[in-house]
Each structure stands twice: as C-alpha cells, then as structure tokens.
Amino acid sequence: MKKKNIMFQGTGSSVGKSILTAGVCRVLKDMGYHVAPFKSQNMALNSFITKDGKEMGRAQVVQAEAARIEPMVEMNPILLKPSSDVGSQVIVMGEVYQNMTATEYHKNKPKFKNIIKEAYDKLAEEYDAIVIEGAGSTAEINLRENDLVNMGMAEMVDSPVVLIGDIDRGGVFASIYGTYMLLEKEEQARMKGFVINKFRGDVKLLEPGIKMLEDKINIPCLGVIPYFTLHIDDEDSVSLRLSYQAKKDIVVGVLRLPHISNFTDFTPFEMDEDVEVKYIKSALDFKDIDLLIIPGSKNTIEDMVYLNNTGMTKKILEHHKKSKPIIGICGGYQILGSGIIDEGNNESSVLKTNGLGLLNTSTIISNKKRTVQVEGTIDISFMGEKLKADVKGYEIHMGVTKFNESHQHFVHLQEGHMDGAINQEENVLGTYLHGIFDNDKFRKFLLDNIRRQKGIETKDQTLSFEEFKETQYVELGKIIKEHLDVEKILEIMSEF
Template sequence: MAKVIMVQGTMSNAGKSLLVAGLCRVFAQDGYRVAPFKSQNMALNSFITKEGLEMGRAQVMQAEAAGIEPSVDMNPILLKPTNDHGSQVIVAGKVLGNMEARDYFSYKKNLVPDIVAAFGRLEEKADIIVIEGAGSPAEINLKENDIVNMGLAHLVDAPVLLVGDIDRGGVFAQLLGTMMLLTEKEKKRVKGLVINKFRGDVTILEPGITMLEEKAEVPVVGVVPYMSVTLDDEDSLAESLLPKDMDLINIGVVRLPRLSNFTDFSALDQIAGVSVHYVRDPYEIEKMDMVILPGTKNTMGDLAWMRESGMESAVKKFAQYGPVFGICGGYQMLGQRIADPEGIENVIKADGSEGLRGLELLPMETVLKPEKVRTQTSGSMEITEGALAGFSSHRIHGYEIHMGETMAVDAIKPLCHLDQKNDVVCQERDGGQRDNVYGTYVHGIFDDKDVAYDLCRLLAEKKGLTLQAEADTDYQSFKESQYDLLAEGIRKSMDMDAVYAMLQDAAI
C-alpha cells in the first residue's frame, strides 16, 4: 500500500503544482517509486499520453519530476473551460461531454468510482503518492460533494500540507483564515503549514511564524523561497504570460481568450536573446520577428475575437513580410473557412449559417467534428517556402489534440511528414505552407533538440544579428536540471524529516 501526502493551498496559484513536483523529485532522488495525483484539474493546457488519452499538463510535469511516464491515472478528471460558465468534461482521458458548471457540480459525485479506480492503480505501482488539491479547501460553497480537496483527503486517508503564498501578501491571514473555515475533522488532517514564494531574510518572519503556530496549532514545516526555476505551467496566471522587455529576437504569440497549450513555446523562451510575448494589442504585432497563432479551446469564438479586436488585420498585414505560424486551432484559423455543421462550438452567424470565414492565408478548409483526435506523433518538418525557407530536416515529436479535419482546397505543400502515430508506423502529411504562412496540428513541435534554437538563429540572421551559441543541451535536459534545482530548494527550505514522519503516520 502506497504512502500518501496531499498538498492543498489557500488559493489558486499558491504554488501547489510546483511544491508537488519538488516533493516528487526529492522522493525519487531518495530511491522511492513516486507518482503525482490530482483527482480533478481545470486547465486548457493538456497532453496526450502514448495510449492516446488526454490529461492535464501539471501532472505531466510532476511525472517528469518523478522520473516516470505520464498516465491518465494521475489526473482522472480534466475540465477544459469552453466559456465562462461551462467546460468540456474529460474522464479517464476521454471526452464525456460538455456541461454547464451547475450541472457538473451536481454530477461530479458520480465520478468518485473513477477517481478511486485511478488512485488504486497508482497505488499498485508507487511507494509514495503526492496529491495536489485545487483552489482552496475553504471554498465553502464548493465543499458539498468535494472530490479534490478535503473530500479526497478523507477518501484516501491523506495527511495535508497547507500552502500559502506570501508573495501576494497576507500569508498569515491566508493560512489562519483557511484553518478557521475548516471543520474539526478537516483541521486534524492538516499536519504542516508551508509559507511559499518568500523573498528576503527568513529570520524576519520568525515572530509571525511563532504566532501562526500558536493560533493554528499546526507547525510551520517550511518557508520556501521564490525559486528561479522554469517549469511547464498550465495556469492562466503563469508568469510566462506577463509582459516583458523586447530582446534581440521577439516572437509574438496572440493571446487568444481561450488560449491553450502555451507550453508549446517554452523552448523558444529559454534561448538567450529571445523573448516570447503574449500579445493582445494589434499594434504590438508589427514589433515582432515572428507571429504565432496558438491552440485554443474555442477556435471559432477566438477567430471572431481576432476579427472584432483588429488582430486579424494586424496578422494579415504582418504575413506580407514576416513569418506567421499556426498550431492546432491557430492552424485552423489560417484557412479559408471553418465549418461547424454539427454545432460543436455553437457559433452561428446572424444569417443563420454555421461556420466562419478564416484568415484566408492558407488554401485549406476545416470541418469541426465531435470526435477528438488524440495521438502522439513524430516525423520531420520541411520548410521550403517564404521567410523560413531552408528550415528543414528537423525531427519532431509531439502530439495532436483537436476536433476537426482540415483539407486542402488548392495545391499546397505539407509542413510535416509524419512517420509514427501512437507507436504505429505511418506515412502522413500534416499542415501546410505558402509564402510566409505555416500551419500544423502538432503540439510540442519546437521541443526537440535544436529545433527552437535553429529557428531563432534563422530569424536573427534575417536581421543581421547573431545569437549566442547554444549550449550542447536540449530542452528536455534543461527541464531535468530545473527539477533538480527545485528539489534542492525544497530540501533546504522544508523540514523533510517532518514530511517523512507524516508519511509514516498517515492514519488520522
């Protein structure tokens, strides 16, 4: 039977995902078989496993930290918001359907068997399971039939670490206020408090920590510093999405309202002299060296936003002299038209017709379909047209996750030649290229060794600039180094003896 420990937070983005990843790495370094678990995740950044199943990116990142293959058992329920009051519900890696928030709130107790089954399968493989909560256990309006915070902790008999974010201020009120709103039974589950994202001299906190421990009657087992580690994030509050200064090479990613899978561009952002900017102002487009239309959970809705905001005109103008790259939903937007005959995205024009005109930059049309394509894929990328001509013979590995089929309406060269899908040999063409415009369904296309650097080097050469020579490492190796840095920070700032004691005495 695996030992378990759960990380809950006082709010979203308190650092739960990072702390879980760090603990997974520490336990793995100490020789344990460890796995992450989050019963229910809400995110637009997702991943496809080698079985062709869909899960949240945070648990993929945590699995990497643990040194194991990602599995949907680590994230049995994934909610992907489709609008402000509804989500696509994915259970065990497959789409269950779309639900309004209120309907899902009533339905979710039916998913407890799926959660228990997934957790049970992990227990058979792991010595330690590190569980991540969601939001806060003190969201009293959501506590009925809770399946992700204290409800889950009771279900699997997990001791709880409660994490507060001092960087936002008011961390003592966060932690004490959360404890006050818990029931007595729930309070007994909290075995340690963690102050996260601290900057400065920790001795200044000591009087506050003493008072916090007295009032909460729970020990503070860690003051974790604000660590400069770069890991994949799935949250809309991710720091990578914030504005940044211009650099030698500037890549603009259109920040669509339903932006998804922005981790596609993490490898580009790690190159010295290169900055990835998430752009919502059309006037910023002309400052970029390359523009990317990313994935989206609502392709037609975000296409309409581009048209209304002026972003469509800015991108089309840019395409006359600079490279425009579309991925997944962004690739679909580049075509002549997106049709939705079955009302998948429920975008109906004033004249009653279903579908929208695309940006008309590639001679392709897309028909949305209810079946979701979910595949890991590999092949090669060959660019022979326009501003990126000569960027060829690069191996790529990634995954497809989309609803719809895109077909050429005129002669067009493919962008990628795929030779494997879900470990099955194939010979398929993907995407398209014409003039300065390129599109593909493959997520993670820039992650393979040298792909991101060679692309940015080409952009620099066109400006008469030279990028700093890239170190002999690839993006995956970089991520491994970041997990080690994270584990080192956790060991230095947390009482790991106390954490191990919680694991040994998990029964409440």
C-alpha cells in the same frame, strides 16, 4: 512510511501547489522512493497526450517528469477544459465524456467518485508514495458537498494534508488562519502543517508571525519557500510568463487568445538568451514582432471573432504583408485558413466564421477528438531556407482540416499521413502538432533564420530541450530540499 500519501492543498489558486508537488516528487525520488503525482480533477487548457492516446493535464505531466516516470492518465482522471465562462469539456480517464455547465458538473460529481478512487488505487499498487495536489482553495465551502479534489479527496484516500499559502500576494497569515478556521473539526485534524510560498526578503522578520500563527492553529510551519523563477511549465494561464518577459533581441509574439490552450508549447523558446516570448493582448502589442504564432484554442471560432472585433486581424495581415513568418498551432492552424464551420456546436455557439485566409485550407469541427502522439519527417522550404529533420509531437483537436495540394505539406507522419501546410510564399505555416518547438533542430532552424536577417550571431546549442528541462528539475529539487522540511513530511506520513 506508514502512509503512502501526502496531499498539498492551497489557500487559493496559483499559490504554488503544482510546482511544489513537482518538487516534492523530485526530492522523494532522489531519496530512493518510487513516487507518483495525483490530482483527481484538473481545470486547465494545457493538456498532454500519453503514449496510449489519453488526454491529461500538463501539470501532472510535469510532476511525472520530475519523478522520472512516464505520465499516465491515472495521475489525472478528470480534466475540465473550459470552453466558455460557465461550461467545460469534461475529460474522464483521458477521453471526452461530454460538455457540461458548472452546475451540471457539480450535480454529476458522485458519478465520478468511483472512477477517481480506482485510478488512485491503481497508482497505490504500483508506487511507494503518492503526492496529491488539491485545486483552488481548500475553504471553498460552497463546493464542499460532493468535493472530489480537496478535503473530499483526502478523506477518500485517508491522506494527511499540508496547506500552502502565497505571501507574494499579501495577507498570507490571514489566508492560512481563515482557511483553517473554515474547515470542519475532522478536516482540521487532517491538516498537519503549512508552508509559506514565494517569500522575498529576510526570513527572520517573518519568524514572529509564523510563531503566532503556529500557536493559534496548533500546526507547524514546514517551510518558507523563496520566490524563484524556473523554466518549468505552468498549469494555467495566470502564469507570470503571460504578462512579462525581459526585452531581448528576437521577439516571438504569441496571440493571447481568450481560449488559449497549450501555451506550454512555447516554453522551449525560453532556452535561448536572446529570445523574448511576448504574449499579444491587443492591437497595440504588435510592434517589433519577428515571428508571430497563433496558438491552440479551445474555442477556435469565437477566438477568430475576437481577433476581428479587437482589430488584431488587421495587425496580423499587416505583419504578413511585411513577409514576416507566421505559424499556427492546432486552433491557430485552423484560424490561418479560409474558414471554420461548427454546425454541431461542438465547441462554439457560433456556427461558422471566415478565417484569416493566409492558408488555402478550411476546417470542419467534428464531435470526435483526435488524441495521439506522432512522429514524422519534415522536408520543407520556409522563409528561403531548407530543412530536413525528424520531429515528434502530439495532436489534440476536434477539427478536420482540408488543404489545397499546391501547398507544401509540413510533416510526413507515420503510415503515410500528412499534417500541416506551408503557403506558396513560404512564410506561413500551420500544423496540428503540439510540442513542435520541443524539437531542437526545427526550433533552431526558425531562430537562426531570424538571427541571420537581423545580423545576430548564430549560436551552437549546448543542451537539448530535454536536457534543459532536467537542469530545471534538478534546481527545483535543490530549492525544495533546502527550504522545505521533507523529513517532517516523511514523519507525518509515518505517523498519520
């Protein structure tokens, strides 16, 4: 290859940039290339902690896994974690920089350009090829000045660009044509092809439109990707899995908090054919929930206020009175306690609130974030059953939680540290460990307990979660190889 890079940009958000980037990483890896993903700026509340304690977006972690390499923060040097409609916590090279409004961040973009370029250059020294992902729409002309993530990024590293359009939402020809025509001439020169994603039906019916579009913008169609469903983590909360899943025997209910973070924690439940993950959006959605989970949150106090205002607090407490299990992860763990205080306005403009009071704990939100991968041992009694197992996960939180010693500890971590708490009735559990359900033995312990109570046959696990994920990446690679002209992409990289 003459060029080390290829960049996938989109006509809009959620057109499939992240998953196609992951797929191309897998195909190039299978072809023998040492390949890495890169996204200069990611806006998402799904994040991950690397082995060296740095925070990065989950999408680039998925892409790294697809490329069979260890995630590193250089793959996502800037992460924006929205904490309100107009502001975000800005993470630079894996560490908290500061909270900024959108306007403040846009003004500060020039400061970040060198950081992004240094991160990219480090990858370029180590890898044969880099597959770059853009963000949102290529044609956000109001943000073109100081752009760091679309054409500005392509210019920074002199990358050819492929444009992705989503036919499932309609108007794909207009969106591709309109996007291309809004670009400057030198930007159009970078655009070497387009891809139509999420197609359902007979592709022959699409071919006349593709030919007309190719003639109008003079760049080729590099593939028509069929609509497919795989159990691979999505980047952000517009994921379809938040709105619908087929009805199953066991219902795991996850509160759809306004500031929900790391909903990718619940992907492992999708392995089990008898388990439905239902995202609870209102007080009307609590029917038939077997296991209730309160997920992570980027603004725990305001999400607690939301639960009170929507009547969901009452429904949670009713669920608890039925002696059904409740688990809180990170911000959800904080919500389960007696109260949360944020006197420094580190996350919220609200200083404090009462929690659900289901755990005898209290949390103070600090200005220091704990970001670390952890391993430990659980030796617990929960829902009338006992379990001892090794587990691992990662922590991302700014809260310090104190708990009453009458509670069981959930995890005994390395170096004598403790995490989490279980109430005396053994039906409420809180933990700071993201990824806890990735641990097969713990997840099976929870689900088998519910199966026994409902008279459902328990099943042996044929695959671990890690093995299951690999089957999904293999299938993704097959889809990309069959429907995307990868040889043409390599040719573009050779000629640009």
